[in-house]
Amino acid sequence: MNEENRHLIVKPPxxxxxxxxxxxxxxxxxxxxxxxxPQRIEKExxxxxxxxxxxxxxxxxxxxxxxxxxxxxxxxxxxxKAALDILSRRFNDVxxxxxxxxxxxxxxxxxxxxxxxxxxxxxxPPTIHGFEASEHVQVTIRDLDKIGxxxxxxxxxxxxxxxxxxxxxxxxxxxxxxxxxxxxxxxxKNAEQLAKALSVRLGRVKTFSxxxxxxxxxxxxxxxxxxxxxxxxxxxxxxxxxxxxxxxxTITYExx
Numbered sequence: 001m002n003e004e005n006r007h008l009i010v011k012p013p014x015x016x017x018x019x020x021x022x023x024x025x026x027x028x029x030x031x032x033x034x035x036x037x038p039q040r041i042e043k044e045x046x047x048x049x050x051x052x053x054x055x056x057x058x059x060x061x062x063x064x065x066x067x068x069x070x071x072x073x074x075x076x077x078x079x080x081k082a083a084l085d086i087l088s089r090r091f092n093d094v095x096x097x098x099x100x101x102x103x104x105x106x107x108x109x110x111x112x113x114x115x116x117x118x119x120x121x122x123x124x125p126p127t128i129h130g131f132e133a134s135e136h137v138q139v140t141i142r143d144l145d146k147i148g149x150x151x152x153x154x155x156x157x158x159x160x161x162x163x164x165x166x167x168x169x170x171x172x173x174x175x176x177x178x179x180x181x182x183x184x185x186x187x188x189k190n191a192e193q194l195a196k197a198l199s200v201r202l203g204r205v206k207t208f209s210x211x212x213x214x215x216x217x218x219x220x221x222x223x224x225x226x227x228x229x230x231x232x233x234x235x236x237x238x239x240x241x242x243x244x245x246x247x248x249x250t251i252t253y254e255x256x
Contacts, residue, residue: 055187
């Protein structure tokens with residue numbers, strides 16, 4: 001037999017042995033897979049043994065800052081310059097009165113300055129017959145006992161518009177922390193009650209989230225301020241009330 005016609009001849013016993021090895025290997029792999037399934041299922045079940053609860057905390061705080069918008073508006077003047085000159089004199093008097101009451105420069109913020117033409121619609125086309133000017137300032141009052149006095153004295157100096165007043169807590173962080181602590185205690189109490197009802201024990205904390213928005217301003221609306229007969233109206237009582245600070249938490253515990 002030459003080299004070109006030489007072939008490898010595998011005898012039947014060798015073929016059977018090779019097949020047995022392959023089948024045995026497959027059974028071994030399958031056996032290992034099946035053996036690992038209970039452990040895998042148990043681990044997955046343990047990973048899913050958890051409970052999620054919510055908690056809420058609430059504290060009351062007394063506002064220590066008031067913000068008030070004061071405005072001066074002129075009558076109709078023959079020119080824009082005349083209206084702005086009058087506005088400037090009146091507003092300077094208002095600012096001087098505020099500073100005399102202890103309001104600092106940094107607590108005064110101009111929010112609007114405008115000049116508006118007034119038209120005579122009896123003509124065709126309408127013609128401008130004058131101008132009005134106005135300016136508004138937001139005043140931060142840190143001594144709440146002075147709110148009525150601020151309204152009274154600035155009205156005497158030319159303020160003829162007063163916007164809504166709002167009360168705020170200048171630094172609410174300490175109260176927010178108190179609300180969060182209450183919320184965490186509330187969530188843990190809820191988790192313990194549920195765990196007892198389910199006959200399980202609480203494990204470690206897996207996830208935690210908190211929501212504690214800053215308290216919004218408490219608005220109080222004021223009527224339009226008017227000085228009568230050159231005398232300042234009496235300062236009205238303006239109670240600040242209280243602000244509510246709320247925190248909510250979501251906690252997920254492992255179960256044992």
